[in-house]
Amino acid sequence: MDPENEITLRLRFDKDIKENNSSLLLKFEKYSNTKSEDFTIKISDNHIWLDIVASKRKCWTPHLHLELEPKSDLETHIRGLFGPDPTLWTFFMFLHFIIASLFFIFGAMTYSDYVLKNSMILDVTIILLMTIFWFSLYYLAKSIRKKGRQQMNELDSYFNTIINS
Template sequence: MTQKVPIKSLLSRPRFKVYTNLSKNEFIKLIKKYLDQNSEEYGGYVNREVAMIRVRKGKDKYWHPQLQIRIEEDEEDNSNYLVVRGIIGPKPSIWTFFAFLYGLSGAIFITLGSYTLSEYIVKNESVWIWSIPFSILLAMGTYFASLYGHHLAKYQLGRLYHFVNIVLNAADFYENHKN
């Protein structure tokens, strides 16, 4: 029985949430086993709560994505289900950097733009008029840089999606063939 993880799009930090009857230890062992078997392609670590998986491709580039898997027991339902949540996206440092650049461009636009508008209304001229196109260019540059990074990481996104599908299909197989 093969099924695919329900990810609607690989465009912007795709997330998934699936359930399995495996215990935490069984699921962790399954991830570790697959990481060991495919150590030339995948790297990362697994602990009791989280797994972090990366595609190995020569040296790890700054823009390469990673797969974060959170393993938790289903507390909403008193069943024996294990909830596996995942997100495929850039490293936290990249995500923070781009958020900073968007915030900076917004702050420049609002702060200096307001000052420019006030000064222009009062004096009919402003030396800060450059701040408005600068903030727009900064936001657009950040957006296009993120698109370029996404383009560069497309192969790794696909490989991480493949990793998720293989591990969860193996979990499904293991679950169906338990005693």
């Protein structure tokens, strides 16, 4: 999977491990109890979050969320999701909501002005601006993901180190 050719902004992966769920959780708990200079681990039930330590975190720093699903007594299915900082992601979703709302509001106003034969210049201009802003947000998010690629690779190698231990 080449992240640069993906449309999605939050990269996902699936992995099957020939180990039961509880022994995998024990591995992650062992690593979470040892202090790492680069990573933190949070565990809640079958969910695990791998993060870069706060001192090395930037606004584009990704985190890795893992969900362990037991397939059988000897096999576990892992769902992984690389994502931006939750605060940044929430802010982006808020901006998307505002842009979409303005787009639909001014779309309705454009239709009303068209039916009433009023000038639609302002309405159409704002609709076009919202479309440009939406595409700008997409490319901004893509550039943020590109800046975080090195740290994403570090998280992935740390994840594989834990799994293979």
